[in-house]
Amino acid sequence: MRFILSVAAIVLAAARPCLAQSGLAEPPAVAPLRQVHFDLSFAGLSVGFAVRNSSRTSFGASVGIGGNWLNYMLLSGRHFSEHGGLSYQSKDGSTNKELFELGRASVFVRGHFDGGRQLDIGLKASGFLHSDSSDDDPAAGMFIGLNVTGMWWQWRRLRLGSEFDVGRYSEGRPELGVNVAPVLLRLTFP
Secondary structure (H helix, E strand, O other), X not given: XXXXXXXXXXXXXXXXXXXXXXXXXXXXXXXXXXXXXXXEEOOEEEEEEEEEOOOOEEEEEEEEEEOOOOOEEEEEOOOOOOOOOXXXXXXXXXXXXXXXXXXXXXXXXXXXXXXXXXXXXXXXXXXXXXXXXXXOOOEEEEEXXXXXXXXXXXXXXXEEEEEEEEEEEEEOEEEEEEEEEEEEEEEEEO
């Protein structure tokens, strides 16, 4: 009996470190404690601030003027759909559609990944001008919805990524829209 208890004590003593998840109290943080970023796009600038809330995530907010005027409405209703784009309604026949973001505000959760990659998922509100061949004056509109920004390349403080907006585009009558801005530059500190 003593032999069994001795073997059991040795096995339990050896197994204790194996049962622990990690020898460290918390995994090393990939996310910086605080991060300021500047998003630069064609005719737009926004500034944001994020605070780490776990080893790989941050919570933040950003505001900006202008916007990414290099964009494409991938999916929308009759009024905002591009000539060659997808539409869930019959198109209105207008061509040369342009959407120019004037100002924006967002709150987001940022995931930090290896290699400097980042993924921001959040809520965004923005004001924009929309024009097409049916009128000679741009009309004001508003967007409220989901914003997904992915940074997929990094060199020092500079990151390169893309942005997707999915939500309600309204210029009188609201429509669901998916807008893609393929190129976005981000400077981060730290």
